[in-house]
Amino acid sequence: MKYYDKLIFELSQPGRIGFSLPEIPGQARNDFKGSTVWRESKLDLPEVSEVDVVRHYTNLSQMNFGVDTGFYPLGSCTMKYNPKINEEIANMPAFLGLHPLQPESTTKGALEIYVGMDKALAAITGMKHFTFLPCAGAHGELTGLMLMREYHMSRGDSARTKVIVPDSAHGTNPASAAVCGLDIVVVKSKENGLVDVEALKPLLGPDIAGIMMTNPNTLGLFERDIKEIAKLVHDCGGLLYYDGANMNPLLGMVRPGDMGFDIMHLNLHKTFSTPHGGGGPGAGPVGVSDKVLPFLHIPRVSGFHGNFGIILRAYAYILMLGREHVKMAGKLATLGANYIKESLKDCYKLPIPTVCKHEFVFDGLLEDNGVSTLDVAKRLLDYGFHAPTIYFPLLFHQAIMIEPTETESLETLDAFIAVMRKIAEEAKADPEMLHGAPHCTPIGRPDETTAARQPVLKYD
Amino acid sequence: MSKIAEGLLYSESHEWVKVDGNVAIIGVSDFAQSEMGDITYVEMPDVDDEVEAGSDFGALESVKTSSELIAPVSGKVVARNDELEDKPELINEDAYAAWIIKVEMSDESELDALLNAAAYAEIAK
Numbered sequence: 135m136k137y138y139d140k141l142i143f144e145l146s147q148p149g150r151i152g153f154s155l156p157e158i159p160g161q162a163r164n165d166f167k168g169s170t171v172w173r174e175s176k177l178d179l180p181e182v183s184e185v186d187v188v189r190h191y192t193n194l195s196q197m198n199f200g201v202d203t204g205f206y207p208l209g210s211c212t213m214k215y216n217p218k219i220n221e222e223i224a225n226m227p228a229f230l231g232l233h234p235l236q237p238e239s240t241t242k243g244a245l246e247i248y249v250g251m252d253k254a255l256a257a258i259t260g261m262k263h264f265t266f267l268p269c270a271g272a273h274g275e276l277t278g279l280m281l282m283r284e285y286h287m288s289r290g291d292s293a294r295t296k297v298i299v300p301d302s303a304h305g306t307n308p309a310s311a312a313v314c315g316l317d318i319v320v321v322k323s324k325e326n327g328l329v330d331v332e333a334l335k336p337l338l339g340p341d342i343a344g345i346m347m348t349n350p351n352t353l354g355l356f357e358r359d360i361k362e363i364a365k366l367v368h369d370c371g372g373l374l375y376y377d378g379a380n381m382n383p384l385l386g387m388v389r390p391g392d393m394g395f396d397i398m399h400l401n402l403h404k405t406f407s408t409p410h411g412g413g414g415p416g417a418g419p420v421g422v423s424d425k426v427l428p429f430l431h432i433p434r435v436s437g438f439h440g441n442f443g444i445i446l447r448a449y450a451y452i453l454m455l456g457r458e459h460v461k462m463a464g465k466l467a468t469l470g471a472n473y474i475k476e477s478l479k480d481c482y483k484l485p486i487p488t489v490c491k492h493e494f495v496f497d498g499l500l501e502d503n504g505v506s507t508l509d510v511a512k513r514l515l516d517y518g519f520h521a522p523t524i525y526f527p528l529l530f531h532q533a534i535m536i537e538p539t540e541t542e543s544l545e546t547l548d549a550f551i552a553v554m555r556k557i558a559e560e561a562k563a564d565p566e567m568l569h570g571a572p573h574c575t576p577i578g579r580p581d582e583t584t585a586a587r588q589p590v591l592k593y594d
Numbered sequence: 595m596s597k598i599a600e601g602l603l604y605s606e607s608h609e610w611v612k613v614d615g616n617v618a619i620i621g622v623s624d625f626a627q628s629e630m631g632d633i634t635y636v637e638m639p640d641v642d643d644e645v646e647a648g649s650d651f652g653a654l655e656s657v658k659t660s661s662e663l664i665a666p667v668s669g670k671v672v673a674r675n676d677e678l679e680d681k682p683e684l685i686n687e688d689a690y691a692a693w694i695i696k697v698e699m700s701d702e703s704e705l706d707a708l709l710n711a712a713a714y715a716e717i718a719k
């Protein structure tokens with residue numbers, strides 16, 4: 135990887151330009167002079183030529199790591215390959231040129247995409263209908279919880295102010311519940327990593343709005359007691375919310391609606407192959423059962439409904455796979471994760487040894503020799519792999535969470551396994567070298583502590 | 595091996611308490627700071643706020659994770675260590691010198707539920 139660390143302002147030379155614009159004719163200039171839109175000082179722009187700009191951004195882009203450059207086993211993020219046909223369709227001028235304020239009579243094609251997507255997602259999840267407003271998973275969670283609250287309020291059931299969240303949940307679950315004004319009650323997991331049904335029972339009562347669950351959970355394990363949990367929660371008058379972050383392995387196999395969930399979100403950017411990372415763009419459509427349908431925003435479709443381009447890409451992906459092949463995605467994702475897990479469990483600590491779904495968690499090296507999960511993750515970068523998710527979930531102190539996704543070949547999985555084994559050997563032979571990793575990247579270990587304690591947020 | 599100071603009381607959630615009359619001086623243990631890693635931010639209550647035993651009264655953030663601070667005793671906050679706002683690293687440097695808040699206890703019998711150094715040593719490993 136070529137090292138390049140310039141800011142575009144550092145390339146600036148007085149008077150250098152990339153593009154000459156005609157002078158503004160005198161009269162038009164005078165019309166604005168002295169008005170509120172007239173700048174008092176010159177705009178501080180870098181003075182660069184066209185080739186400076188092209189080289190600058192091309193060099194920066196070459197320091198990027200993405201799914202298009204290598205294996206990206208980031209647990210809980212489903213970094214699957216994004217087929218190029220999605221991009222081709224999303225870049226069709228008829229879609230690209232759409233404006234939200236265009237008259238509805240001229241946007242029938244886009245509306246048809248929403249309707250088709252609603253039907254496809256309903257078929258995949260067992261929900262009745264979806265809203266496409268939410269722009270990401272956590273946005274979907276908040277929307278879903280607000281629907282849950284509306285449902286209870288409409289029945290005059292105002293005492294339901296608590297939401298149950300398992301201790302293995304994504305951090306967004308309690309955060310969304312808190313933003314929604316609900317109190318959080320944590321239910322513990324058992325030794326086997328699944329929700330403890332006996333510990334759940336005493337928490338249920340007339341103050342419970344519902345439970346938020348991820349299935350498979352963040353340990354990559356299928357919550358097999360889900361039918362019983364659904365019955366218990368429904369019997370106490372609560373609703374079930376499904377966090378769709380881990381929907382990938384269930385595609386075409388099991389439906390949240392059939393498990394008993396009333397409200398859910400999907401992360402289209404994870405499960406349905408749209409580009410993500412670095413904070414967006416995402417799409418977190420929320421689906422509801424018959425029971426909650428009356429509280430969904432009406433009309434469900436209008437000019438400002440979510441990230442249309444992302445929904446369009448995801449729709450292209452679903453249509454490309456079709457009803458039959460959508461199943462293969464989940465199966466292959468599950469197979470790949472189990473293959474890596476079984477191939478490495480003699481070098482890495484596997485706290486929960488059962489069959490996993492699309493991802494699993496190691497708890498550091500078996501013989502760590504002072505080498506931490508952070509050291510292992512940093513060393514992977516030297517070998518050209520993106521690091522897995524580390525130190526999450528919080529249930530284990532040295533968590534390494536690996537999710538290969540279905541898009542990786544056996545050869546890629548084998549190459550990753552070989553490198554992980556090599557790092558385990560390096561830990562025994564030369565732990566000091568691992569403490570200093572990575573050695574082959576432009577930057578080694580950025581000082582995250584100082585960056586957090588004394589952040590510099592502005593270029594001077 | 596983390597340090598456990600003798601003469602202090604400890605909670606299972608890794609806070610320490612030093613009793614000074616009816617005032618409890620509260621911080622986090624050396625074990626807690628070593629598990630957290632470099633602490634980057636300390637969220638504290640204001641003076642005169644009420645804290646309740648078993649409930650959170652603030653939080654620690656580190657590069658690696660964040661963790662709630664759980665009050666070992668109930669009462670009114672009479673002082674807070676404002677130095678931690680700019681220097682959260684004081685907790686990493688000496689967890690027993692870097693107190694976080696001082697609480698005027700409303701029920702001193704709550705101290706009976708806390709652990710002594712020997713009992714805490716069993717948990718913090």
